[in-house]
Amino acid sequence: MSLVMPAPDSRVLDRRAAIVAALCAIVPGEGVIDEPRRLKVYESDGLTAYRQPPMVVVLPETVEQVSAVLAYCHAHGIRVVPRGAGTSLSGGALPLVDAVLLGMAKFNRILSVDYADRVAVVQPGVTNLAVTEAVSPRGFYYAPDPSSQIACTIGGNVAENSGGVHCLKYGLTTNNVLALQVVLIDGTVLRLGGGHLDAAGLDLVGLMVGSEGLLGVVTEVTVRILPRPETARALLIGFATVEGAGQCVADVIGAGIVPAGMEMMDRPAIHAAEAFVHAGYPLDVEALLIVELDGPAAECDHLVGEIAAIATRNGATTCRAAADEAERMRFWAGRKAAFPAVGRLAPDYYCMDGTIPRRRLPEVLARMRVLSEDYGLGVANVFHAGDGNLHPLILYDANRPGELARAEAFGADILRLCVEVGGVLTGEHGVGVEKRELMPVMFAAADLDQQLRVKAAFDPPSLLNPGKMFPLLHRCAEQGRVHIHGGALPHPDLPRF
């Protein structure tokens, strides 16, 4: 593993046997894993370029066990990496060699559903899709729908503030969570928020969501559920230029329409998807839009007409409304298969996740093409066009020496470009280990210091998920971002990891 992680604590590694024994006392039975062969299962998450088996895995079943595990680790200075289903695309659940991996998979029950108040109380190991499945017989669903929703857990969604293709209209995880039960690193169990809207004090639920497992371990989540829209309609619109597609998106928003989803693909992504699933995509276009509308049939019918007119005004070369549900699903089949489809073009691909102001899209794609030639690596783009969230897929071959490093450097340049045009490093995948060292591109030292102080308010010894989200000190200093004068660190009150 080329990635630099916090230096292992030899005092912890030396006590490994005692730590395993202590964890076995807290979580009896099958709840502790320490055989190397079985630890390998946990060595990486969705960002498979990085691998590191943990020191030990613990799979608690009760809040009391979670509290006891954390209190033990806190008392003994042992690092802890929380994990849901391990689908993070930013290495958020990457283990450390000297850390306890706290797996929440056994917290897999839906505790209650209240249809009058439209909330469900679930344990964090419940999968995203299972929430929707549990409430769908009554005509409800859980709106955030990350692409990994079959596998990813609600706890992981809370940690990463997960989105999905429908979040322009329905919001990210943070907009759909009302309350959390959280265990702090010292074992304190807290209830934040409630069944009501808006907290009594500071919005600590809002702070916890998207904190990437660095502030506390979530043991219960209260989510909002919504009645499923009556109908959904989709349009497939092709453009001869990216500019035309971008202007069409702007004009749809300008016309007062907030589609349920608005996805764009560039030429390489269109061709890859069409070759893979034969969705019926036009191949003579530079950009393809899928626009989905949901709501009452009367609304969808009205808006299909409006959007078709906007598309025509912007020079669409093809514009098709799905005639039926089967055709709508076909439109989506290509988009949903875009990642594996692009994956057939090269042995490996690297999925990026920046957000840009939409108006800068043509320029960003043009500069990405130049970077692609400079690095000698192909790139295909899928884009949550409504909210400006770009997913460039960089093609490479990990078996060729140096190519992974080149892909990573290309990806970093793309994210720098996103920030340069007024955007951000990550729209929905999280910072994790992947974009950690790029944080100073977006935030000045004072901005990061403020975030680190918040971290210290929850976890003073920095034992929870170290090495994620924040740049590591020595890398930072090498890059001249932390200036050390006379051997004195600025802000000595801050934890550094």
Added chain:
Amino acid sequence: MQPRDEGDVAEAIAQARAAGTRLELRGGGSKADIGRATGCAVLDLSALIGVVDYDPAELVLTVRPGTPLAEVEALVASQGQMLAFEPFDHGPIFGRPAGAATIGGVIAAGVSGSRRLTAGGVRDHLLGLHGVNGRGETFVAGAKVVKNVTGYDLPKLACGSWGRLLAMTEVTLKVLPRGRTSASIAVEGLDPAAACAAMAAVLGSAADVQAAAHRPAGEGPALTVVRLEGFGPSVAARTATVAALWHDLAPRSLDEARADRFWQDLRDLAPLGQGTLWRINTPPSAGPAVVAALNPARWLFDWAGGLTWLTADDACAVRAAAEAAGGHAMLVRGGAALRQATPALHPLAPQVAALEARVRAAFDPDGVFDTGRFTHAD
């Protein structure tokens, strides 16, 4: 003190920190009568005004916090857009004309109106900010795009922070298209429990209502109203859905003037008259229990029952009823003696209060913003 720019704000806070004095942050002063009098110096942010950037197609507005709310709303309305969380001006609640409220004050106080039920609150629309912490340091948090998960979501903490963490110097908000048409459908004569059940039935359907509120009998009969917004054909179809769901309750559409009056009453709380005013957040189905426990002379439900506005003088009874209903109660308006004795914000569970204190110290280690105006633990 009236700073003109971020540099002035930082300097004023740094000086207060060095001098060991405390600062109360203020925008337009429309909420100055909330909380107890502290005698602390006021840092007046109302000169930090102006629109920094507004691109309607990007759904993003960046503005300085002292900008009057009315100006911000007029600007976005001119582009067919809105602040979807439906903020309102507290002036009329305190017997003063509307117009003083600033966008920064709305954010700091977490002011969301009727549409908060379905469109989200301030917290769901603040994308980023520039601010000055209690150390007198400037920093940025969040960003200026609608979708971002980079770093901790510190803007969430600013919403409803009541000036206890930072002074905002620039804010970026998500804006949304305003519905082209609107319809309000009402039923008369429901008791609190029946009203909440009727509103829950609509919210659990595909009618996609934007707001749901209830006013008990007073000048007229009790009125339970839902509001639908959107494109004409959609509002028409959804109106039919509501009418069908409420078939047995004899629903009728309110004409525009009556509808406007109903929703305006929920903003300025005119039907509640004067007297000690509370704002109680609970699960929607628990609203009737709050009313039953306190039997207030005057009250209103917004957010389908999840927000109860009521007048009552017994602070202990109000807070106990709110807690029993799984919620919390804020003292919004009251006499000086009551406000001196009763914290405006609902006291937190001890361990949550301890964490909140640590988070506050992370922004403001020396307590420059700890004026004791809203909680008495300071």
